[in-house]
Amino acid sequence: MSINITNVGRRFARFAALKRINLTIKDGEFLAILGPSGCGKTTLLRLIAGFDTPSEGTIEMEGNKVSSPKHHLPTEKRNIGMVFQSFALWPHMTVRKHIEFPLKHHQFVNQSLRKNMEQRTNDVLKIIKLQDLAGRMPAELSGGQRQRVALGRAIAPEPKVLLMDEPLSSLDAELRIAMRSELQEIHRLTGTSIVYVTHDQGEALAMADRIVVMNQGSIEQIGTPQEIYTHPRTSFVAHFVGKANLLKGSWQGRRFFPEEAAHISWPDFGVSKELKQESIYPVRPEQFFIRRDGGEIPGTITNRQYQGKAMRYTVQTAGGSRQVDTDLTDYFQLGESVFLVFKTIPLADAKEVETGRSENVGESV
The missing domain is CATH 3.40.50.300 (P-loop containing nucleotide triphosphate hydrolases)
Structure with missing residues (x-):
């Protein structure tokens, strides 16, 4: 019916x-x-x-x-x-x-x-x-x-x-x-x-x-x-479905410059116009790496939750608390200083495929 x-x-x-x-x-x-x-x-x-x-x-x-x-x-x-x-x-x-x-x-x-x-x-x-x-x-x-x-x-x-x-x-x-x-x-x-x-x-x-x-x-x-999961239209959808981290920054053309990462920009992989108008870039917990050095966003481990197939960390950065899912082999101590790195997502998953464009993730400018 x-x-x-x-x-x-x-x-x-x-x-x-x-x-x-x-x-x-x-x-x-x-x-x-x-x-x-x-x-x-x-x-x-x-x-x-x-x-x-x-x-x-x-x-x-x-x-x-x-x-x-x-x-x-x-x-x-x-x-x-x-x-x-x-x-x-x-x-x-x-x-x-x-x-x-x-x-x-x-x-x-x-x-x-x-x-x-x-x-x-x-x-x-x-x-x-x-x-x-x-x-x-x-x-x-x-x-x-x-x-x-x-x-x-x-x-x-x-x-x-x-x-x-x-x-x-x-x-x-x-x-x-x-x-x-x-x-x-x-x-x-x-x-x-x-x-x-x-x-x-x-x-x-x-x-x-x-x-x-x-x-x-x-x-x-x-x-x-x-x-709904990969291309949320609003900040509410991004956070409610999948608990995306909502990073503030500025959009310049098709690139996003996060406030808390100096000299770093990320490409537009289909971010909605509503999120762009709010100067937001959504990052899922599984889209971040945690590194002890050589990363983009500095932070501190404040919480750790074992989830069976993954470990969820809370990382406090200058912009707020960030949720990050890692493999069980990636183990970090509470209070440890770390860096977050935005993962490269496959080109086939990106909206930019439609325009024939390809850009590197985490490119320094």
């Missing part, structure tokens, strides 16, 4: 929870709405679901208007499925009964599914990998299994769009990672459009076809996970 959201706003008294949101959700895509608490992402999902009405603007589903200040199509008349953070399972129903329930009562269930309810139920149980636990009650299941029941119940009637509000946030870290693969597989098998609300950048980057990054009721950027 395609969804068009045009100039949608939602106010609560004097507070603007959403500010002129414009978004098109493509048929069959996995769209993540990403942002911190209070950014408006759940409010937007509630408007799509029909739980609330916009103060301005319109929402269309497959070309039909479903929401505006003067027009509201009830939730039960929208061909959608919902998965909540709390699972919302019925304690007196078995796993099988949960899957059967929407097949009996969902308004948009295809008659062929209803007539072959047992086969459809078995198919869904196989998709969510609970065919051997069909007779169990929710209290007899693990957290991940209960989440799969909620997913199965939502996809059983073959809704046109599946709306998911922080569905993995109540699970432990290991289960969350495992469930990401489950969700991706379900999306591939069903082809249903998914709108997935989360504050977890890892979930959005790992699963989504496109990501909508929201902040304070507005959309900051829309793009593929790679576009």
Whole structure:
């Protein structure tokens, strides 16, 4: 199902929870709405679901208007499925009964599914990998299994769009990672459009076809996970997704001169005009080397965190605290004086490929 959201706003008294949101959700895509608490992402999902009405603007589903200040199509008349953070399972129903329930009562269930309810139920149980636990009650299941029941119940009637509000946030870290693969597989098998609300950048980057990054009721950027991560448009996106170091300095043509590094300039590898207007250059933690001598930016190691595959250091420089990820073989002591060096990134990853230009990173001037 395609969804068009045009100039949608939602106010609560004097507070603007959403500010002129414009978004098109493509048929069959996995769209993540990403942002911190209070950014408006759940409010937007509630408007799509029909739980609330916009103060301005319109929402269309497959070309039909479903929401505006003067027009509201009830939730039960929208061909959608919902998965909540709390699972919302019925304690007196078995796993099988949960899957059967929407097949009996969902308004948009295809008659062929209803007539072959047992086969459809078995198919869904196989998709969510609970065919051997069909007779169990929710209290007899693990957290991940209960989440799969909620997913199965939502996809059983073959809704046109599946709306998911922080569905993995109540699970432990290991289960969350495992469930990401489950969700991706379900999306591939069903082809249903998914709108997935989360504050977890890892979930959005790992699963989504496109990501909508929201902040304070507005959309900051829309793009593929790679576009959002490698070419953030605003300082908020750069820091929120990937914790980029935002270095201040000056732009002179296509080169950036950081304030805290004398006689050094860095090339423009697709930095947005918004960041250039703020005189900012974003550097990801993995884009810095730490050296004991011969570097560009002097600093001091103030913190060290072991992260399994890497070590994250906090380096205090003249411009502020910088986050740097290194190999485990690169070991530095707290309080040690070091230098940061900006890594050369492959030419194929640079926007300058489009113009046929090539410049060395960290070139002295």
